[in-house]
Amino acid sequence: MSEVLLEARDLAAAIGGRTLVSCLDLHLNAGERLAILGRNGAGKTTLLHTLAGLRAPLAGDIRLCGEAMSALAPRRVAQLRGVLLQQQIDAFPASVLETALIGRHPWMERWAWESAADARAARQALAAVGLAELEQRDVHTLSGGERQRLALATLLTQAPRLALLDEPLSHLDLNHQIAVLKLLAGRARESGMGMIMVMHDVNLARRYADRALLLFGDGSALCGPVAEVLDAPTLSRLYGHPLRRIDAGGSDYFIPE
């Protein structure tokens, strides 16, 4: 029986007066990968931020590694869960290495400076996402995809037990999409990192997630193993557009009509 990283009971989340999720029960074990799918505005990010403790739930409670999220100190929460945000803000210049190093913040004492071990962790994370050569570059000079991979490296430097990723593949070209998903799969397997990923690509979700949570945008949701919940009628209803299932030599793919 593996450890439960995240547990949500009777969860409801709303934004702008619209209830997007209600009565949601969710749990995630160590090493498990869950994909959240849904239309634009269906509440994927709102739910992810609620699960991360970035916004208070409308109702229900969330437990992180066995403790009530609301009772944990912000610093402890940051040691246990990391978040990859949809957008990165770089108002001021900073080097790539410095940006990865901010992931160590929750682990450092107030007066501490980054140690050699912290720098090593940051450099390993940069190498894992293919940015080792760019550590001295200013973040303003990075391309969109490079900036996205840097945000992922910051998350890996933070080394949380649970990673909540909002569109981890945005701005990435095809080979980096697969590389990132393989990297995350490796972390899940080797260090038991659990992850919840907001995704748009149904086929990649099917390949790289264990379970999927479908948000229909009216408060209803469907959660289950990808092989069970991802079928053409359900996805057609989810996206409001007909999808067809194609059998390509043993593996199935969904394509829009």
Add this chain to the structure above:
Amino acid sequence: MPTRRRALLVIAVLLVAVVLSLAGALLVGSYSISPGEVWARILGNSTGGEGSAGSDIVLGLRLPRALAAFACGGLLALAGALMQVLLRNPLADPYVLGVSGGAAVGALSAMLFGLPLIVIHGGSFVGALAAMLTVFGLARGDGSWTQSRLLLTGVIVAAGCGAGVALILSVAPEQKLHSMLFWLMGDLSHAGSPWPALAVLAIGLALVVPLARDLNLLSRGDLVAHTLGVKVRSLRAAVYALGSLLTAVAVTTTGSVGFIGLVVPHLVRLTIGNDQRVLLPATALAGGALLVVADTLARTVIAPQQLPVGVLTALLGVPVFLYLLSRQPKGGRE
């Protein structure tokens, strides 16, 4: 890679600059005093006796004025650095949220009615606090407290204060206009005792330096800071209150000296980077040294006549700022 050693080195270099600027301020003036004699006056064992002219000038005039300049330059630069982090906007300065506008209305009203210096200082402080609380109260609104809302509220309050200042200037009798204009441009000749401002600067630094790493995260966005364990709401409120108070104290002491609060954080950031652990103390020291130098020039360039120090900081600040602006990455993503 940020290290403590490099931070201490930067601080040490700037401390030397501060000492040099203060020494310059004590040595230079319309009444010439030899360096040896200045040194003797400071140690209090001069041959000229306590009440001599040299002693009065060094200890009674130049030293308090130089220390006041240092304290106010430091306060304004530190407040500017805090506002830039708070508003996540490199173009923010201590006055952007209306603090100096409120102070100006308070001080100029007191001048208009011919009230004594202490009331002018008091009026300026009350005005600054009133502007600060107005912006704080209005910008909280629905509790979301976003920086665009804060910025917009501040700019509007500042505009209102600007109208108030214009009104006072247009009804003021001619013989009072001169001192009003000096106040508006910043002037150290009525600074008074430097100790309150120095104490506030020391307390301000002691409060923000322990929070510097949290501020590093805040400068990268509220959400990022939140995900990494920073208590964003209380930190933002604290930074806003502190930045405004530091500005209020500086403006009360010297009037609204321009450009220090905008340019010094930029100069320091360009030289040593944006790590707030070094940036905040370095900015305070550099701002202090710069205002000491500017004030020394202000009272010597066309001596015996004095220039408002704000004119010199602006003459220095405008070209530097335009240069920085032209270096901003074009079309960078936000």
